[in-house]
Amino acid sequence: MRILLCGDTPGITQLIGHVPVENIVGIIAASIRPQYLTELASFAEKVKVPIFIQPQWNSSDYAQFKRQILDIAPDIIFVNSYSMIIRDDVLSASTHGGLNVHPAFLPRNRGCNPTQWAIINKEFETGVTLHEIDNGIDTGPIVDQRKIPIYFDDTWSKVRKREVQATNDLLKTNIPKILLGKWDSVPQNNKDATIGRRRKPEDGEFSWSGKIIDIHNKIRALVPPLPTAFYLKEGLKTEFTNYLTPQELTLKKYDPVIGGAQLKSEHIKLRPLKKSDSVLFFEWMKERDPLIYDASYFPVSESDREVWIEKLMSNRSDLVIFVIELLNEKRAIGTCQLFNINWIHRNAELQIRIGDQSYQSKGYGCEAVDLLCEFGQEDLNLHRMYLQVFADNTREIKAFEKSGFSHEGTHKDSVSIDGEWKDVFSMARLVGNG
Numbered sequence: 001m002r003i004l005l006c007g008d009t010p011g012i013t014q015l016i017g018h019v020p021v022e023n024i025v026g027i028i029a030a031s032i033r034p035q036y037l038t039e040l041a042s043f044a045e046k047v048k049v050p051i052f053i054q055p056q057w058n059s060s061d062y063a064q065f066k067r068q069i070l071d072i073a074p075d076i077i078f079v080n081s082y083s084m085i086i087r088d089d090v091l092s093a094s095t096h097g098g099l100n101v102h103p104a105f106l107p108r109n110r111g112c113n114p115t116q117w118a119i120i121n122k123e124f125e126t127g128v129t130l131h132e133i134d135n136g137i138d139t140g141p142i143v144d145q146r147k148i149p150i151y152f153d154d155t156w157s158k159v160r161k162r163e164v165q166a167t168n169d170l171l172k173t174n175i176p177k178i179l180l181g182k183w184d185s186v187p188q189n190n191k192d193a194t195i196g197r198r199r200k201p202e203d204g205e206f207s208w209s210g211k212i213i214d215i216h217n218k219i220r221a222l223v224p225p226l227p228t229a230f231y232l233k234e235g236l237k238t239e240f241t242n243y244l245t246p247q248e249l250t251l252k253k254y255d256p257v258i259g260g261a262q263l264k265s266e267h268i269k270l271r272p273l274k275k276s277d278s279v280l281f282f283e284w285m286k287e288r289d290p291l292i293y294d295a296s297y298f299p300v301s302e303s304d305r306e307v308w309i310e311k312l313m314s315n316r317s318d319l320v321i322f323v324i325e326l327l328n329e330k331r332a333i334g335t336c337q338l339f340n341i342n343w344i345h346r347n348a349e350l351q352i353r354i355g356d357q358s359y360q361s362k363g364y365g366c367e368a369v370d371l372l373c374e375f376g377q378e379d380l381n382l383h384r385m386y387l388q389v390f391a392d393n394t395r396e397i398k399a400f401e402k403s404g405f406s407h408e409g410t411h412k413d414s415v416s417i418d419g420e421w422k423d424v425f426s427m428a429r430l431v432g433n434g
Contacts, residue, residue, distance in 0.1 A: 001179045004028060004074035009036045011081025012043055018171040023179065026072055027051045030084045054084055069093045076178065079133065088135050096181055098133035103163045105147055106131060107193035110138035115156050117196035119221035124150050124344050126159065128166045130174055132185050141185035144174050152343045153317045155223045155243055201227035208259030212249050212379040219244060246380065247272065247313040247320050263375055265367040270322035273335065277323055278305035280332055324368045333359040336368050338376050347384040348376060369403040377431040384430050391423035404429045
């Protein structure tokens with residue numbers, strides 16, 4: 001089986017690792033990616049095959065390129081990580097047509113930059129697909145596929161490593177069939193198809209008026225060496241080269257100088273927790289209701305408080321914590337948070353504490369809960385917030401009901417306090433349109 005390889009340096013390197021050298025009859029490189037030409041020429045020399053540079057189809061050199069491929073008469077044109085279209089007039093020179101490895105779970109994310117588009121579009125899985133080449137863009141019948149997870153704190157480069165591993169498995173499984181010219185394929189379901197255009201450096205711009213979830217996804221989809229995500233303010237460009245947690249991004253968006261956004265109601269505002277809040281936060285933690293104890297909140301020594309809070313904000317991607325502040329007094333009176341955030345199912349647990357007891361039972365908690373739910377819906381794209389409350393705490397239950405929470409169930413003898421078992425209510429509120 002005479003196989004003509006087609007790709008950039010990573011793509012050709014991967015194919016050479018699986019296709020027997022004696023079956024390789026040449027390498028095609030893209031003229032629009034000159035940075036790979038020298039290394040690809042070196043590969044061709046090592047395996048003792050010619051290299052062909054594909055010009056633009058409307059170039060005066062295209063006819064000669066086509067003749068070169070016709071003359072070499074390959075059985076298969078095998079494409080992996082390539083930036084140009086193999087047109088029908090070249091593909092027809094191959095006895096068995098062409099095969100392509102596309103880094104997506106087709107028919108989703110056909111076209112350019114599929115990994116970036118998957119992350120930006122809030123997808124939680126992608127894949128790699130081996131498919132036959134037809135006259136469309138990644139539309140040919142599917143030979144084999146592998147699924148790959150996209151985790152919430154993944155950058156595109158982490159996903160890319162999984163794609164490389166999955167591609168190696170795909171090639172290892174299917175190369176023996178390809179060498180025999182005996183593979184099976186099934187048509188793609190075009191109803192499920194999506195396609196991405198080629199991204200440009202200017203596409204990385206975002207505004208702090210956008211959702212936290214969208215800014216988060218754009219930053220992690222465009223870490224270096226890609227052109228990065230950035231925002232402009234007064235003509236100055238600020239780029240983001242590293243992953244940031246939702247808490248870190250919330251700090252920036254609701255910073256009066258950087259993002260300028262506000263979360264406020266008639267009497268209070270919510271501002272993201274920061275290191276300098278460690279004294280108050282630590283004091284309120286020591287008085288925490290046993291029901292809402294979270295294992296991540298172990299008390300720490302006074303000297304470690306700021307370091308501990310900083311690590312909490314930079315290491316966890318499943319929570320956002322706010323300080324509740326009175327508008328007229330600019331006084332911090334408590335905290336509230338969304339945590340245990342499930343980004344796939346778009347739900348989160350809600351907690352609130354008015355740490356200063358002199359401000360309890362004044363309606364500030366209801367205002368804070370409403371603002372927090374608004375933030376969860378608008379900034380984090382959440383659909384469901386849930387919480388737990390002691391079954392005998394009538395005051396809090398009524399307050400949560402006022403904020404739209406409904407009783408979902410009772411956990412009998414769920415918590416033991418001073419040797420006495422207490423029942424716990426589960427309550428939840430749905431937001432958004434699903």
